[in-house]
Amino acid sequence: GPLSERPLLEVRLGELHAWIGTCTFSPRGLRGAVQRAWSSYCAKYIHVRRGGPAGISMLLAGYCLLSYAWNYQHLKQHRWRKYH
Amino acid sequence: MLSRLVLRAAPAALRALPPPVAVGVLHTTRPLHTTQQSLAPVPPLPEKGGEVRHGLIPEEFFQFLYPKTGVTGPYMLGTGLLLYLLSKEIYVVNHETAAAACILAVIVYGVKKFGPDVAAFADKLNEEKVATALAMKNEAIQSLQTAIEEEKKEQWRAEGRNYLFDAKRNNIAMLLEASYRERLLMVYNEVKKRLDYQVAMQTLKRQKEQDYMIQWVEKNVVQSITPQQQKESIAKCILDLKALSKSAHAAV
Numbered sequence: 498g499p500l501s502e503r504p505l506l507e508v509r510l511g512e513l514h515a516w517i518g519t520c521t522f523s524p525r526g527l528r529g530a531v532q533r534a535w536s537s538y539c540a541k542y543i544h545v546r547r548g549g550p551a552g553i554s555m556l557l558a559g560y561c562l563l564s565y566a567w568n569y570q571h572l573k574q575h576r577w578r579k580y581h
Numbered sequence: 582m583l584s585r586l587v588l589r590a591a592p593a594a595l596r597a598l599p600p601p602v603a604v605g606v607l608h609t610t611r612p613l614h615t616t617q618q619s620l621a622p623v624p625p626l627p628e629k630g631g632e633v634r635h636g637l638i639p640e641e642f643f644q645f646l647y648p649k650t651g652v653t654g655p656y657m658l659g660t661g662l663l664l665y666l667l668s669k670e671i672y673v674v675n676h677e678t679a680a681a682a683c684i685l686a687v688i689v690y691g692v693k694k695f696g697p698d699v700a701a702f703a704d705k706l707n708e709e710k711v712a713t714a715l716a717m718k719n720e721a722i723q724s725l726q727t728a729i730e731e732e733k734k735e736q737w738r739a740e741g742r743n744y745l746f747d748a749k750r751n752n753i754a755m756l757l758e759a760s761y762r763e764r765l766l767m768v769y770n771e772v773k774k775r776l777d778y779q780v781a782m783q784t785l786k787r788q789k790e791q792d793y794m795i796q797w798v799e800k801n802v803v804q805s806i807t808p809q810q811q812k813e814s815i816a817k818c819i820l821d822l823k824a825l826s827k828s829a830h831a832a833v
Contacts, residue, residue: 541631551633576670
C-alpha cells in the first residue's frame with residue numbers, strides 16, 4: 498500500500514526517512530500512534546482465547562529495561578572496575 | 582407560535598441555499614443509515630496469541646534473522662550482546678542481580694508448575710460465561726419460535742370463523758322465529774279474549790231478556806187469575822185427584 502498507511506514493521510530501511518516524514522507529530526497524532534501501538538499489542542498477545550505468560554512477561558521485561566535505563570547514571574557508580 | 586413559523590420557513594429557506602451549505606447548516610436533513618452496520622456480529626477472538634520464544638522474544642525476530650544467519654543466529658546475537666554488556670559493565674552486577682535471579686527462578690518454576698491448572702480454571706470461567714450467554718440466546722430463540730407457532734395456530738383458528746358465524750346466524754334465526762311465534766300466540770289470545778267477551782255479552786243479554794220475559798209472563802198470568810177462576814180450578818183439581826185415587830185404588 499501507499500507509504501503513509503503502512504505500519505512501521507512493514508517499512509523497509511531505505512524508506513524509513515520518507516515514512517517519518519509522513520507521520521503527524523502533533524499531540525493528537527502522537528496519541529493516536531501510541532493508541533494504535535497499544536491496541537495492536539493487546540490484540541496480538543492479550544485478547545486471545547488461550548494466552549500464555551508471554552503477553553505480560555514482555556511488558557514486565559520492557560518495564561525492567563526502561564527502569565534500568567532511567568537509573569543508569571546512578572548504577573554506573575557501582576561498577577566493579579574503573580577501566581574496561 | 583413564532584417557533585412554528587420559523588420551523589415551517591426553515592426547509593423553504595434551506596432549499597434557497599446551495600445544497601452543501603444546506604446540508605452543513607441543518608444536520609437533520611442528512612441521510613441516515615446509509616453505511617453498513619459494522620458492529621455486529623463481533624468477530625470471534627483468535628485461538629492463540631502471537632508466538633513468543635522463551636516467553637520474552639517474539640517469533641518474528643527469529644524469522645527475521647533466519648534467512649541471513651540460520652537457526653543459531655539470534656542465540657549468537659543474544660550471547661554476544663550479553664557478554665558485551667557484562668564486559669563493558671553497561672550492565673552492572675550488584676545485589677539487584679542476585680535478587681532478580683532468585684525472583685526469575687521462582688517465577689519460572691511457578692509458571693511451569695501451576696500454569697496449566699490456572700489456564701484450565703480461566704478457560705472454565707470463560708466457558709461458563711459463554712455458556713450462559715448462549716443459553717440466553719437459545720432461550721430467546723426458543724421463546725420466539727413458540728410465539729411463532731402460537732401465532733400460526735391462532736391464524737388457523739381464525740380460519741374457522743365461518744363456522745362460528747353460521748352457528749350464530751342459526752341461533753339468531755331461531756330466536757327470531759321463537760319471538761315471532763310468541764307474539765303470534767299473544768295476538769291470538771288477545772283476539773280470542775275480545776271475541777269471548779262479545780259472545781259472553783250476547784249470551785248474558787239473551788238470558789236476561791229470557792228471564793225477564795218469563796218473569797213478566799208469569800206475573801201477568803198470576804195477575805190475570807181472578808178469584809172465581811181460582812175457585813173453579815181448585816174444585817177441578819180436587820175432582821181430578823179423586824178420580825186418580827180411585828183409579829190408583831183399582832190398580833192396587
